[in-house]
Amino acid sequence: LISHRQDSILHSRTMSQARVLNVDTMNPNVKRIEYAVRGPIVQRAVQIEKELKEGVKKPFTEVIKANIGDAHAMGQKPITFFRQVIALCAYPDLLEDDKFPEDAKNRARRILQACGGGSLGAYSASSGIEVIRQDVAKYIEKRDSGIPSNPDDIYLSTGASDAIVTMLKLLTSGEGKTRTGVMISIPQYPLYSAALAELAAVQISYYLDEDKCWSLDVNELRRAVKAAREHCNPRALCIINPGNPTGQVQNRQCIEDVIRFAAEEHLFLMADEVYQDNVYMEGCQFHSFKKVLFEMGSEYSSVVELASFHSTSKCYMGECGFRGGYMEVINMDPDVKLQLTKLVSVQLCPSIPGQALLDLVVNPPQPDEPSYATFIKERTANLHILSEKAKMTEQVLNTVPGIHCNPVQGAMYTFPRLTLPEKAINAEQAPDMFYCMKLLEEMGICLVPGSGFGQRDGTYHFRMTILPATEKLKIVLEKIREFHKRFTEEFS
Amino acid sequence: LISHRQDSILHSRTMSQARVLNVDTMNPNVKRIEYAVRGPIVQRAVQIEKELKEGVKKPFTEVIKANIGDAHAMGQKPITFFRQVIALCAYPDLLEDDKFPEDAKNRARRILQACGGGSLGAYSASSGIEVIRQDVAKYIEKRDSGIPSNPDDIYLSTGASDAIVTMLKLLTSGEGKTRTGVMISIPQYPLYSAALAELAAVQISYYLDEDKCWSLDVNELRRAVKAAREHCNPRALCIINPGNPTGQVQNRQCIEDVIRFAAEEHLFLMADEVYQDNVYMEGCQFHSFKKVLFEMGSEYSSVVELASFHSTSKCYMGECGFRGGYMEVINMDPDVKLQLTKLVSVQLCPSIPGQALLDLVVNPPQPDEPSYATFIKERTANLHILSEKAKMTEQVLNTVPGIHCNPVQGAMYTFPRLTLPEKAINAEQAPDMFYCMKLLEEMGICLVPGSGFGQRDGTYHFRMTILPATEKLKIVLEKIREFHKRFTEEFS
Ligand SMILES: Cc1ncc(COP(=O)(O)O)c(C=O)c1O
Ligand SMILES: Cc1ncc(COP(=O)(O)O)c(C=O)c1O
Numbered sequence: 015l016i017s018h019r020q021d022s023i024l025h026s027r028t029m030s031q032a033r034v035l036n037v038d039t040m041n042p043n044v045k046r047i048e049y050a051v052r053g054p055i056v057q058r059a060v061q062i063e064k065e066l067k068e069g070v071k072k073p074f075t076e077v078i079k080a081n082i083g084d085a086h087a088m089g090q091k092p093i094t095f096f097r098q099v100i101a102l103c104a105y106p107d108l109l110e111d112d113k114f115p116e117d118a119k120n121r122a123r124r125i126l127q128a129c130g131g132g133s134l135g136a137y138s139a140s141s142g143i144e145v146i147r148q149d150v151a152k153y154i155e156k157r158d159s160g161i162p163s164n165p166d167d168i169y170l171s172t173g174a175s176d177a178i179v180t181m182l183k184l185l186t187s188g189e190g191k192t193r194t195g196v197m198i199s200i201p202q203y204p205l206y207s208a209a210l211a212e213l214a215a216v217q218i219s220y221y222l223d224e225d226k227c228w229s230l231d232v233n234e235l236r237r238a239v240k241a242a243r244e245h246c247n248p249r250a251l252c253i254i255n256p257g258n259p260t261g262q263v264q265n266r267q268c269i270e271d272v273i274r275f276a277a278e279e280h281l282f283l284m285a286d287e288v289y290q291d292n293v294y295m296e297g298c299q300f301h302s303f304k305k306v307l308f309e310m311g312s313e314y315s316s317v318v319e320l321a322s323f324h325s326t327s328k329c330y331m332g333e334c335g336f337r338g339g340y341m342e343v344i345n346m347d348p349d350v351k352l353q354l355t356k357l358v359s360v361q362l363c364p365s366i367p368g369q370a371l372l373d374l375v376v377n378p379p380q381p382d383e384p385s386y387a388t389f390i391k392e393r394t395a396n397l398h399i400l401s402e403k404a405k406m407t408e409q410v411l412n413t414v415p416g417i418h419c420n421p422v423q424g425a426m427y428t429f430p431r432l433t434l435p436e437k438a439i440n441a442e443q444a445p446d447m448f449y450c451m452k453l454l455e456e457m458g459i460c461l462v463p464g465s466g467f468g469q470r471d472g473t474y475h476f477r478m479t480i481l482p483a484t485e486k487l488k489i490v491l492e493k494i495r496e497f498h499k500r501f502t503e504e505f506s
Numbered sequence: 507l508i509s510h511r512q513d514s515i516l517h518s519r520t521m522s523q524a525r526v527l528n529v530d531t532m533n534p535n536v537k538r539i540e541y542a543v544r545g546p547i548v549q550r551a552v553q554i555e556k557e558l559k560e561g562v563k564k565p566f567t568e569v570i571k572a573n574i575g576d577a578h579a580m581g582q583k584p585i586t587f588f589r590q591v592i593a594l595c596a597y598p599d600l601l602e603d604d605k606f607p608e609d610a611k612n613r614a615r616r617i618l619q620a621c622g623g624g625s626l627g628a629y630s631a632s633s634g635i636e637v638i639r640q641d642v643a644k645y646i647e648k649r650d651s652g653i654p655s656n657p658d659d660i661y662l663s664t665g666a667s668d669a670i671v672t673m674l675k676l677l678t679s680g681e682g683k684t685r686t687g688v689m690i691s692i693p694q695y696p697l698y699s700a701a702l703a704e705l706a707a708v709q710i711s712y713y714l715d716e717d718k719c720w721s722l723d724v725n726e727l728r729r730a731v732k733a734a735r736e737h738c739n740p741r742a743l744c745i746i747n748p749g750n751p752t753g754q755v756q757n758r759q760c761i762e763d764v765i766r767f768a769a770e771e772h773l774f775l776m777a778d779e780v781y782q783d784n785v786y787m788e789g790c791q792f793h794s795f796k797k798v799l800f801e802m803g804s805e806y807s808s809v810v811e812l813a814s815f816h817s818t819s820k821c822y823m824g825e826c827g828f829r830g831g832y833m834e835v836i837n838m839d840p841d842v843k844l845q846l847t848k849l850v851s852v853q854l855c856p857s858i859p860g861q862a863l864l865d866l867v868v869n870p871p872q873p874d875e876p877s878y879a880t881f882i883k884e885r886t887a888n889l890h891i892l893s894e895k896a897k898m899t900e901q902v903l904n905t906v907p908g909i910h911c912n913p914v915q916g917a918m919y920t921f922p923r924l925t926l927p928e929k930a931i932n933a934e935q936a937p938d939m940f941y942c943m944k945l946l947e948e949m950g951i952c953l954v955p956g957s958g959f960g961q962r963d964g965t966y967h968f969r970m971t972i973l974p975a976t977e978k979l980k981i982v983l984e985k986i987r988e989f990h991k992r993f994t995e996e997f998s
Binding site for chain 2: 032040045049060085089092101105108111113130135136173179183184186209250281317319331332337345346357359361366
């Protein structure tokens with residue numbers, strides 16, 4: 015019997031070794047990817063939710079997820095006009111229905127006319143539907159006080175993620191010391207490190223200055239690029255503004271400095287501006303890299319290569335599930351643009367409902383249209399609530415001894431610094447992972463440890479979204495306060 | 507003056523050389539990609555359409571595009587039920603509307619309940635919404651006569667393209683002689699060669715047998731893999747069934763042979779089955795690789811690793827624009843599955859409208875539901891028309907001297923062989939590119955040259971979809987007949 019059992023263990027072992035695809039034979043670049051926003055904490059949270067459903071007793075009755083920038087999942091309602099138009103496009107019989115406002119019908123007709131066969135079900139051009147690219151260009155022109163935007167520079171995408179990965183892919187070449195290096199902020203949004211790992215490009219980390227509200231210091235960029243030139247070929251600089259996970263909003267001066275730095279150091283600029291409407295703090299304002307670049311004069315605007323990214327997922331609409339987005343490329347080599355068009359052709363086209371939704375974001379109801387008032391009301395309310403939650407988050411967290419929280423100037427996150435007791439730091443896990451896992455188990459609150467985004471050695475953070483509904487956010491903040499106190503006592 | 511002009515030429519040259527990103531510095535793997543389905547012919551077709559609109563006189567009044575498998579663009583209408591449910595999901599106020607049938611409302615409610623915050627606008631789990639993965643598993647079980655399918659083996663995707671590229675990515679590793687080689691048919695769907703170029707994996711070509719209705723001969727697989735083992739590490743075998751661009755449907759025996767071959771040669775199987783409903787020829791039937799594998803007994807079903815792919819884009823629904831799809835993985839190493847889940851997490855999730863549409867495809871109206879009759883009528887009509895067009899295409903093309911067309915057993919394409927006159931072959935362009943470009947300029951018909959899919963040296967083909975509406979398809983076929991005759995005379 016024993017021998018039979020051993021046999022079968024042996025057999026199953028041989029089997030597993032014999033697999034064509036196993037962890038030893040698979041793509042090593044994929045293995046190197048780390049992705050915390052959906053990592054072990056989140057997986058455990060999903061498990062706990064199932065356990066709660068099955069009646070397992072816990073010190074809480076629901077898991078509150080503040081781990082991901084997903085507004086609708088947290089209860090934010092869609093913009094009525096947007097969804098009316100999508101419904102009309104999906105089922106054009108509704109164009110006969112009196113319940114829909116005329117402006118929604120007009121938008122739907124216009125989108126459908128631009129679709130193959132008048133259907134959301136046709137593939138579009140790979141760079142996106144032409145009319146929508148034109149609308150995007152107009153939106154950018156208006157946003158940037160009239161600085162021209164060319165529809166031929168616009169590429170629609172499957173969320174901003176898709177366009178960001180595509181740009182990084184184009185930029186990656188060389189081997190060894192000539193391998194492409196890409197500068198990304200620390201803390202960062204982990205899409206960047208993941209894409210660089212997958213492409214086997216070199217990540218060049220520059221640190222944001224926590225003591226100055228997570229601002230970007232050009233001297234730190236200089237330090238980082240200089241060190242990197244020893245072992246790779248730095249070719250691109252990525253900026254997230256407003257910032258994820260750190261919630262800062264860059265001032266104009268800083269953007270100018272960054273552009274000058276990119277020109278001096280001959281770097282391709284990638285500006286991730288998916289939070290462009292999410293600015294809460296008085297005195298802060300969103301400045302697009304494109305606009306600042308052009309206002310700096312042709313010395314810069316005719317040479318600095320820039321790709322900027324936007325998405326339907328954030329701002330006031332939060333339509334993550336539609337996977338809409340675009341990038342605008344400035345000063346891109348025309349031959350590279352042909353290559354880019356070819357590259358995106360391989361996967362045919364971005365989702366058409368996503369493209370349609372993006373069209374509504376860049377071309378919302380106008381003052382003379384029937385849906386205008388409701389649209390403005392909904393948009394204002396969403397942004398106002400976010401702004402209140404940003405302030406509340408900062409205020410409450412800063413009342414907790416051992417937590418320091420910078421102002422949430424924009425975006426949807428805070429990245430507060432934790433003073434952790436020594437015994438917690440000697441634990442086997444990363445200390446902030448240990449902290450967040452315990453917070454989840456004891457309080458039912460799901461955050462992401464700072465180590466998932468990068469932080470200076472010896473500092474500890476978590477990232478938390480400000481998205482839970484106000485009443486829930488209050489509970490989250492109170493529970494964190496209580497937990498932090500207990501945790502500090504337990505491990506001191 | 508001259509010196510000033512020279513100066514500025516010099517300046518602009520320096521500028522273009524000075525770009526960070528240019529064709530010399532960009533990713534060389536991207537440069538190597540070829541993608542004919544949207545290549546020069548299609549770009550010229552778009553241009554000609556613009557010229558026609560501007561009033562330029564041509565020997566035709568519209569361009570008929572038979573270059574891409576895009577049913578809605580060619581006039582096929584969406585399935586009513588599918589679009590009703592999507593509209594209900596997009597704008598749930600419509601759930602109060604009496605005009606919608608109860609089954610559509612029930613499906614919409616069920617999908618929304620499975621969405622974060624009850625909204626299509628929330629991100630889902632990266633592998634897709636759980637309820638939908640369960641529905642996919644049930645669909646597969648039913649399709650495969652009860653052979654079990656596990657929702658944990660299902661990964662939803664952004665069209666089949668996305669999942670295919672993801673699988674190829676996982677499989678790629680090694681350098682030089684140990685670099686992953688992937689077997690693909692010639693002719694092939696160019697997504698495969700493009701993805702392999704991008705990944706710098708080795709393409710191993712096996713030829714389909716044109717003289718036997720484009721069937722697959724295992725001896726040819728043996729020849730190809732043996733030759734490849736000299737210079738790379740063959741690890742995967744891709745099959746498209748029903749076939750694009752060749753329209754063949756594999757018989758059961760052939761699938762068994764392929765599975766045995768994969769087991770012997772230790773290859774991971776990738777079965778692209780996006781045309782699984784598109785079988786037209788009497789005596790032909792779709793057999794899924796999964797089903798045949800399991801019917802071959804545990805000797806095979808417990809060891810052969812298989813990923814199979816499906817999509818919302820083809821079959822009777824043709825919903826390309828929604829970018830819905832899934833893959834099922836069989837015998838995949840559990841650790842690799844974790845890596846796969848991590849990898850797909852980086853881009854957050856597939857489009858939710860696409861996931862919703864996929865759910866309807868795998869869970870359509872049932873006999874006791876109010877929408878059943880209409881659904882069946884629409885589905886049957888779509889498939890019937892495709893079947894008629896398949897027959898008509900074969901028949902008419904085979905009446906043209908110098909064109910030989912295999913039966914269109916399935917899928918949406920024919921790949922007829924052209925006998926070209928000698929002077930056309932001596933042209934500077936690839937002869938079938940020359941042929942198709944001339945056909946476009948003179949007749950306004952847009953096809954893709956065979957060279958874009960691969961073909962045996964010295965043979966020439968084009969790929970044509972059977973999707974234009976019947977009346978248009980007749981025109982297309984007549985025009986090809988006329989053109990081929992003239993072309994043959996002109997270049998003889
Ligand atoms: C900074 C930043 N960039 C890009 C993205 C990608 O968003 P999406 O792909 O949904 O547009 C996110 C999402 O959270 C983000 O925070
Ligand atoms: C054989 C085959 N596989 C995959 C695809 C990809 O389709 P999608 O990404 O739209 O699902 C196509 C599209 O034409 C195809 O023909």
